[in-house]
Amino acid sequence: MLIFNTTYQVDEAQEKYFLIWMQEHYLPEVEKMGLLHAPRIARVLSHYEDGICFSVQFEVEDSVLLHQWYQRQGVQLAEEMKKIFKDKVVGFPTLMEVIV
Numbered sequence: 127m128l129i130f131n132t133t134y135q136v137d138e139a140q141e142k143y144f145l146i147w148m149q150e151h152y153l154p155e156v157e158k159m160g161l162l163h164a165p166r167i168a169r170v171l172s173h174y175e176d177g178i179c180f181s182v183q184f185e186v187e188d189s190v191l192l193h194q195w196y197q198r199q200g201v202q203l204a205e206e207m208k209k210i211f212k213d214k215v216v217g218f219p220t221l222m223e224v225i226v
């Protein structure tokens with residue numbers, strides 16, 4: 127089992143809109159495809175002063191399924207996010223393997 131995590135740095139003025147968009151659009155759209163599961167959003171606790179950080183995580187069985195999701199849907203959702211939030215939301219992905 128893998129965890130696909132994307133950490134987003136969000137401009138403070140966009141926090142409310144980002145969370146609404148994630149909960150009402152992004153997460154439901156990802157779940158519709160059925161390749162990524164168990165979505166969750168966590169606030170990253172940090173002393174970083176420029177914006178707020180969130181971790182958005184999904185479980186996925188393997189990297190092949192993650193690649194399929196990315197090609198079919200991930201690119202499109204990233205472009206949509208960029209159009210809506212411009213440079214006020216920046217994310218970077220991390221793929222992790224569950225050990226225990």
